[in-house]
Amino acid sequence: EAGVVQSPRYKIIEKKQPVAFWCNPISGHNTLYWYLQNLGQGPELLIRYENEEAVDDSQLPKDRFSAERLKGVDSTLKIQPAELGDSAVYLCASSPGGAGARGEAFFGQGTRLTVV
Amino acid sequence: AQRVTQPEKLLSVFKGAPVELKCNYSYSGSPELFWYVQYSRQRLQLLLRHISRESIKGFTADLNKGETSFHLKKPFAQEEDSAMYYCALRGGGADGLTFGKGTHLIIQP
Secondary structure, three states, X not given: OOOOEEEOOEEEEOOOOXXXXXXXXXXXXXXXXXXXXXXXXXXXXXXXXXXXXXXXOOOOOOOOEEEEOHHHOOEEEEEOOOOHHHOEEEEEEEEOOOOXXXXXXXXXXXXXXXEO | OOEEEOOOOEEEEEOOOOEEEOOEXXXXXXXXXXXXXXXXXXXXXXXXXXXXXXXXXOEEEOOEOOOOEOOEEEOOOOHHHOEEEEEEEEOOOOOXXXXXXXXXXXXXX
């Protein structure tokens, strides 16, 4: 079992450029999360999916960030255009999910983004 | 609003000494509390959760609703316990986790 797979592991881009991150959750996990982790901070939730539906995107900065989870499996998170302050680790997590579930959240290795 | 506070950014203890990592939370209802751990160059992983009431790797944590705390304890620290520890709260269901800022635990030989 590979667990939650994220790619790329590292990304360096110039400001104002677009960037995309990809996540493949654990097979059968209905709930998928994207978190942002700034240096010296704990992860902060950006968006939560139940299958293909974004059920909580209240913390997603929608002016430049977007996400999708086509077919309720893989997910991509996009930033366009990137700003210097977006430099951080972007974490994907999944859980068996469903409303009322008490499942453990499994995390990917994360993508470390550096905007220069 | 829900909030998790870990007052210690860094905690250094000697091998064999007791360890206590503090966690306080703010939430109006009945939350679920978790401890996640991240060893060097590894992904974030669940250490334990309050509903399980179990001991993992010698660690225990008791939810104290009166003090709104969920401190992590281990009676005898081992060098392999060195890692980043994050306390996290979930309001209910499959909601996202609210994390504290983390405590870097260093076990000295």
